[in-house]
Amino acid sequence: MPYIVLGIDGLEYNLAKKWGMKGLLQKYYGKHDVSVIKPLYTPILWSAILVGVDPREHGFSIHDIDRKRAVYGYHPVLRYSYLLLRKITKRKTGLRSLLAKLGLFSYDRIKKGVSDIERMPTELRNLSVIEVLKSRGYKVWVKEFPSYNDEVFSRARLTTIGLTKEKIWKNRFKRIEVYRQYTLRFFQEMMENLDSYDVFFYYTPLIDMAEHVFSRSFDLWGKTRLYRYYREVEQLVVKINSKYPTLIVSDHGFDFKKHTHSDYGFWSVNYTPPFTPKTIFDFKNLILSSVEALNV
Ligand SMILES: [Zn+2]
Numbered sequence: 001m002p003y004i005v006l007g008i009d010g011l012e013y014n015l016a017k018k019w020g021m022k023g024l025l026q027k028y029y030g031k032h033d034v035s036v037i038k039p040l041y042t043p044i045l046w047s048a049i050l051v052g053v054d055p056r057e058h059g060f061s062i063h064d065i066d067r068k069r070a071v072y073g074y075h076p077v078l079r080y081s082y083l084l085l086r087k088i089t090k091r092k093t094g095l096r097s098l099l100a101k102l103g104l105f106s107y108d109r110i111k112k113g114v115s116d117i118e119r120m121p122t123e124l125r126n127l128s129v130i131e132v133l134k135s136r137g138y139k140v141w142v143k144e145f146p147s148y149n150d151e152v153f154s155r156a157r158l159t160t161i162g163l164t165k166e167k168i169w170k171n172r173f174k175r176i177e178v179y180r181q182y183t184l185r186f187f188q189e190m191m192e193n194l195d196s197y198d199v200f201f202y203y204t205p206l207i208d209m210a211e212h213v214f215s216r217s218f219d220l221w222g223k224t225r226l227y228r229y230y231r232e233v234e235q236l237v238v239k240i241n242s243k244y245p246t247l248i249v250s251d252h253g254f255d256f257k258k259h260t261h262s263d264y265g266f267w268s269v270n271y272t273p274p275f276t277p278k279t280i281f282d283f284k285n286l287i288l289s290s291v292e293a294l295n296v
Contacts, residue, residue, distance in 0.1 A: 003296045004200045004246040005287060006237060007049075007145065009042060010208030011250035013266040019227060023234040024248060026241060029268030034252050034280040040261040041065075042157060042208070043118040045251035045280060047147035050128040051120070052284030058124040060147070065118060072113035075104040115154040120147045129284040133199055133291065141197040143186050146251075152182055153205050160205075164212045172213050180206055180232075187236050194244075198296050199287075207233060211254040218256050245271045245294050249283055 008024075013031045016024045034045055036054070041062055047055040055061070071079055078099070099105035110117070125131060130148060133140050144150045146157075156179050166172050183204040190202050210229040214222040240246060247269050253262040267277055274289040275282075 001294075001296065002194055002198055002200060002244055003287075003291050003294060004240055004244050005202065006240070006246060006248045007046065007201065007203040008207055008233060008248060008250050008266075009146075009203070009205045010211050010252060010254055010261070011233075011248070011266045012207075012211070012253035012262065013264065014253070015226075015230065016266060019230060021230060021234045023238040023241070024230075024266075024268065026246070026248065026268035026270040028273055028276075029266070030276065031253075031264040032249075032267055032277050032279055032282065033263070034265050035263035037280065040252050040263060042205075042251055043120075043147040043150075043154070045265075046145065046203075047120045047124065047128075048280045049249060049251065049283045050130060050145075050148060051124055052129070052281050053127065054281070055120060055124060055147075058121070058127070060120045060124055068113075068117045069110050072117060073105050073107065073110045074099070075106075078104050111155065111158060114158055115151045118147065118154050118157070119149075129287050130201060132284075132288065138198040138291070138296070139196070140199050140201065141190065141193055142201040143189065143203070144182075145201050145203045148201075150203070153179070153203065156205050156209070160209055160212055163209065164216070176206070176209055176213060176229075179209060180229075183233075184236075187239075191239070199291060204233065207250075208254075211256075212259075215254065215256050215259045241270045245269070245290065245296075247283075247287065247290065251280075 034040065037045060037048060039062055044055050044060060047060055096105050128148065130140050130142055142148060144153050146153060159175060163172055163175055183206045187202065190200055206229055210226050214226045237248065248267065250266040252265050255262040265280060273286065274293050277283060277286050
């Protein structure tokens, strides 16, 4: 019988509880602390979940990502002088818009490279629970998982901030809808492969995107909209956790007063867990020991 990991970006403990989402809360649930990792940046948090150690100590910090962004963004002629300048001044140079006009800096190149830019280095990836499971002979299905192999959803992250500033609501909905469709499609793909793999790593950014979008209009209308996305994700979850051992985990929640990520995540399981996860670093072990205990 397969073991399922459902990564639900931004799933907020207090909302899941307040709205009585039993499908998400499952048999055992709680908060886990992510405050040690600042800033609360999505790919770094998911990396911590997968590797069980602090990714920033293994070449995957916001500065590493920033440096890689610069490498992609600048024309090769300028790349190294820029990095050197950055090292000396230790801050942003403010030259970007000028260089962009001259064609020496390009956001498009960053956009094209984002999935490589926001992926953990090989050495760290080898520590991930996914690689450990593979080395132990398990067949692992992993699709569009941040810091590991996301292509579509890494591009989604680039647009999330812009999405909160988009003035026309219709455009906001349109862009969420694109990623809602991916969420449904990849879930379907997982369902079709249940007989062929031992462990599944599924991921959706839908809730996080919706939280960013509705956070500044969190009146009855905004709440109702967000509630619908929560319900829809819950309905997906129920299709799988009614049959298979399932871990639900989020990388952070959402603080609707500060309009940003909260420094705790959510977890729940539908079986008796070998131990209770307390921090973001506990999930690698939780997955490994669960797979063993459940005889996957
Ligand atoms: Zn996130």
